[in-house]
Amino acid sequence: MKFITTATYEKLSRQAANIISAQVILKPDCVLGLATGSSPVGIYRQLIDWYRKGDIDFSRVTSVNLDEYVGLKGDHPQSYRYFMQQNLFDHVNIDPKNTYVPDGCAADFALECAAYDARIAGMGGIDLQLLGIGLDGHIGFNEPGDCFVKNTHVVELHESTIQANSRFFDSPDEVPRRAVTMGMISIMQAKKILLVANGPAKKEILTRAFEGPITPQIPASILQLHPDITVIYSEV
C-alpha cells in the first residue's frame, strides 16, 4: 500500500487526478470506478481542466459509479447521477451511454443489483476504482456490519451517514434512508484502488482502517488485502 500525505486539498486533487489521467493515457478504453461526495470534487475539476487543455481524452472510457440513493431519480439535484453529470460527465467527452450509475428507482432491486454486477464483470472488471471513506469506515455505501457484503445490494444507511450527508440536503429528514451500492467483490477485484480523504476528521478512521484489524465493522479495512492501493490524505 502506498500512503501519500499532502499539505492541501488542491495537491491531493492534483495527485489523484494524475493517477487517473495516467490510467486513461495508458489504457484509453479503461473502466474507471467513480465515487461521489465532497472528496473527489477537486479531482474531477482538475480532470476537466486537463481535458479542456487537450491533455486527456475520455472518448473510449467506461465509468461505473459506486452507489446511488434509493428513491432519487437521475434528475434529482442530490442524486449521484446528477452529481456525476454536474461534476464530470457534462464537461468531458465521455460517451454518455458508457457511464453507469446504479438506478435508485429500479422497479426490481434484485434484478438491478445482479445486472450491475454482471455488467461490471462483462467489462472485464474495473481498472481503477476511486474511493472516498465515510467517518464510520464505509466505502461506497457498504456500512459497518457483521459481514462484508459481496455483491451490489440495497443498504439501510446508518444514522451517522445520514447526518454526515445531510449537509447536501435542506434537512436530515430529506436524506434517503436507503441506497444501492456496489459490493466488495467489484471493489476488491479492481486492478488498482485510489482512496482519497481530506481533513483532520478523516484521520482517525484512516488509521483504524489501515492499521487496525480487518473487520466488517470498518468496511474499508478490507482494502488492506488489496495488492495495489494508493491512499492520498490531505491534512486540510
Ligand code: F6R
Ligand atoms: C460516495 C461514496 C461514499 C463517500 C464517503 C465519503 O459515492 O461512495 O463512500 O466516498 O461517504 O464522502 P465525502 O467525500 O463527502 O466525505
